[in-house]
Amino acid sequence: MTHIAFGTSGWRGILCEDFTFDNVKIVIQAIADHIAMNGEQGKGVVIGCDTRFMGGRFAQEAAQVLAGAGIKAFLCKRDVPTPVISFEILRRGAAGGINFTASHNPPEYNGVKYSPSWGGPALPETTRDIERRANEMQGGICYKELSVAEAGLRGLLEHIDPKEEYLKALESKVDFDAIAKLGKIALNPLYGTGRGYLDAPLRHRNIPFVMINDRPDPYFGGHPPEPSESHIPDFISLVQQDPEIKLGLSTDGDADRFGILDSDGSFIEPNYIIALLLDYLIRSRKIEGGVARSVATSHLIDAVARKHGVPVYETPVGFKYIGELITQDKIVIGGEESAGLTIKGHVPEKDGILACFLVAEMVAREGKTVRELLDKLYNEVGRVVTRRDNLSLSPQLEAAYSAKVNAVPAEVADTKVKEVIRIDGTKLLLEDGSWMLFRKSGTEPVVRLYGEASSNERLAKVMEAGRKFILG
Incomplete structure (x- = not known):
């Protein structure tokens, strides 16, 4: 039997091992029971679903199980971005949404992501209830299904295409007229659900663009569908070789994460994009509110917040916590270093499509490259450089890890520890403004080491000190 456990963004597993039709049906029935408990059936x-193997079949099976439980399914006709599902939940006033996606994970994975009626990723109290119900069902048939035909006849299945309504709403959040003056744009949906969403607004306005990897491919071209520098060498080469391209925009497999290339093909870290957009939205749009970032995300955001006199909300890792603040109308923008963001008035879910277009608008209206905008921001608030490394643990180091991080030293990297934050992992704030964070993976013997400092030289020293603390 497979133990069902939800992580920061749903339940994920390897196809044909733990991610099977039987286990999926159990999870869907558990979701159905949770919805019924809340009286929202x-x-x-x-x-x-995204473009992974068997995504359409899994989605259909989910619809049949929900129909068997008397809950109507609004089944998307094609693969669809995660933020679009969030938008459609809110637009319809639905009880929630189920998306078959493993986001940026390698192609052998699939997953179930559940979003309740408020449109954001399910909070821990919700996923704990679904986990409990699913694990109690293991080993027996606990669900019934209606066929697609029968569900349709009973009014429990409707095929939908949420694309046009989402794109229409996007028009009110992005200045596409400004983007039209930018010049040629490069697009890369990484064989995922961003195709038809990244390009449609540009086609509509005859904005020049070039697009690669714009067909569904469950292998994602041989790379995990993550728009990070190491996974998009073809895209970087494209932008570097075409002097007419002003900007490169990329999304991950389910289009909730973004990747940005400057006009020279250089990759811009998501941390810096979030800080730039915070500054831009407050200056240009005069939007009021604070900013939310996860504990692992750059303090460059804090520096921008100080510049504008707005509060910073530090959250655990997981966009659900940022989504909550969006629903409470407390923040201008919320973001994570893993390339997720959303803004005030939009869905409480990370949206790579929106992020890409906001960057294009910013570059077009400011009349500067992303690097020029970042250098300008550094001159105003101070320079910040950031990095993340994965540290593999031996069985002995893994056994000693908890005791080690619970007894942190008073000094690290020749600097006193000013504060220890344990919102999620162990974060050491140092007196010179640099910091490091240790977060242990929940699925493998790996510690994620995050670090930040005011220079590359200082950052190297901070990261080496963190490495020695964990492994030495």
Whole structure:
């Protein structure tokens, strides 16, 4: 039997090992029971998938199990971005949404992501209830299904395409007229759900663009569908070789993460993009509110917040916590270093499509490259450089890890520890403004080491001190 456990963004597993049709049906029934417990079974559930193996079949099976439980399924006709499902939940007033995606994970993975009626990723109290119900069902048939035909006849299945309504709403959040003056743009949906979403607004306005990797491919071209520098060498080469391209925009497999290339093909870290957009939105749009970032995300954001006199909300890793603040209307923008962000008035879910277009608008209206904008921001608030490394643990180091991080030293990297934050992992704030964070993976013997400092030389020293603390 497979133990069902939800991580920061749903339940994920390897196809044919733990991610099987039987286990998926159990999880869907557990979600159905959770919805019924809340008295929301009459509102229906939006169901979608990304471009992974068997995504459409899993989505159909989910619809049949929900129909068997008397809950209507709004089944998307094609693969669909995660933020679009979030948007559709809110637009329809649905009980929630189920998306079959493993986001940026390698192609052998798939996953179930559940979003409740408020549109953001399910909070821990919700996923704990679903986990408990699913694990109690293991080993027996606990669900019934209606066929697609029968579900349709009973009014429990409706095929939908949420694309046009989402794109229409995007028009009110992005200045596409400004983007039209930018020049040629390069697009890369990484064989995922961003195709038809990244390009449609540009086609509509005859904005020049070039697009690669714009067909569905469950192998994602041989790389995990993550728009990070190491996974998009073809895209970087494209931008470098075409002097007419002003900007490169990329999304991950389910289009909730973004990747940005400057006009020279250089990759811009998501940390810096979030800080730039915070500054831009407050200056240009005069939007009021604070900013939310995860504990692992750059303090360059804090420096921008100080410049504008707005509060910073530090959250655990997981966009659900940022989504909560969006629903409470407390923040201008919320973001994570793993390339997720959303803004005030938009869905409480990370949206790579929106992020890409906001960057294009910013570059177009400011009349500067991303690097020029970043250098300008550094001159105003101070320079910050950031990095993340993965540290593999031996069985002995893994056994000693908890005791080690619970007894942190008073001094690290020749600097006193000013504060220890344990919102999520162990974060050491040093007196010179640099910091490091240790977060242990929940699925493998790996510690993620995050670090930040005011120079590359200082950052190297901070990261080496963190490495020695864990491994030495």
